[in-house]
Amino acid sequence: MVYLVEHFYSIQGEGKFVGTPSVFFRFGGCNLRCQDFGEYFVKGKIVYGCDTVRAVNKEIFQNEWKRIENEKVLIEILDDYIENLDFKPHIVITGGEPMIYATDSIFYKFIQYLVNNDFIVTIETNATIKVDIEKFSAYKDVIFAMAVKLSNSGEPYDKRVNKEVIKEYINNTSYSFFKFTLDRGIIERRAFEEIVDIVEPYPEAEIFCMPLGDKQDIIKKHDKAVAEFCLIYGFIYSDRLHVRLWNREKKR
Ligand code: SF4
Structure with missing residues (x-):
């Protein structure tokens, strides 16, 4: 059984x-909280967390969490999106942390369906959930966008960095990449050292750095510092294009 928050x-x-x-499937639940990423005023309360806080806090956002009891429901949702398209969109599996469902039969059958039908599938993950990819071999055909968290998330190192998991994901997929969220503060402190600690064993892996923020004005506070940081160290700047275009609009 899995929870879907939106598509x-x-x-x-x-x-x-x-x-x-891309067709996005956002699943509910996460093993982290990333309290330092932002604060949101929800239903009279301040909630601390990331830009997908509603996919992390089931207790507060339970009305938005839909229980999925069969992978056919997910396939039907996808069919509705693609029936009028003459091409195959990418599929983005996101959250929360979707890999908390990695071995769930509904979730895994959906991943199998996608890769068996030649969709290009990206799983956006914090890369902390261990999975035996030899056994769950459909994951060999997905792309892991590994958004490993740095100290600016507020999570302790041992929770946010699992080098065994990163190794498992990189060594068992033909292409996966790193994606780090940076703000001015961590750039001034030790962003480079923290990133090197994580990526050093993988000189071939692409490393994207993007500014913190889910609102245009927050991104603008950090974007140039992140771009300058990328120019110095040879990382790839990633904007948050959906935020530039649509700001905090839902389902974008
Ligand atoms: S790991 Fe990702 S989804 Fe989970 S709390 Fe942190 S930023 Fe949010």
């Missing part, structure tokens, strides 16, 4: 495939 058709706004038409 929508839009362009990918971040990372390697920026601008690519």
Whole structure:
């Protein structure tokens, strides 16, 4: 059994495939909280967390969480999006942290369906959930967008960095990449050292750095510092194109 928070058709706004038409499936639940990423005023309360806080806090956002009891429901949702398209959009599996469902039979059968039908599938993950990819071999055919969290998330190192998991994902897929969220503060402190600690064993992996923020004015506070940081260290700047275009609009 899995929880789906939302699904929508839009362009990918971040990372390697920026601008690519994609169907997004956002699953509910996460093993982290990332309290330092932002604060939101929800139903009379301040909630701390990331830009997908509603996919992390089931207790507060339970009305938006839909229980999925069969993978056919997910396939039907996809069919509705693609029936009028003459091409195959990318599929983005996101959250929350979708890999909390990695071995769930409904979730896994959906991933199998996607890769068996030649969809290009990206799973956006914090890369902390261990999965035996030899056993769950459909994951060999997905792309992991590994958004490993840095100290600016507020999570302790041992929770946010799992090098065994990163190794498993990179060594068992033909292409996966890193995507880090940076703000001015961490750039001034030790962003480079933190990133090197994570990526050093993988000199071939592409490293994208993007500014913190889910609102245009917040992104503008950090974007130039992130771009300058990328120019110094040879990382790839990733904007948050969906935020530039649509700000905080839902399903974008
Ligand atoms: S890991 Fe991602 S989804 Fe989970 S709390 Fe952190 S930013 Fe949000």
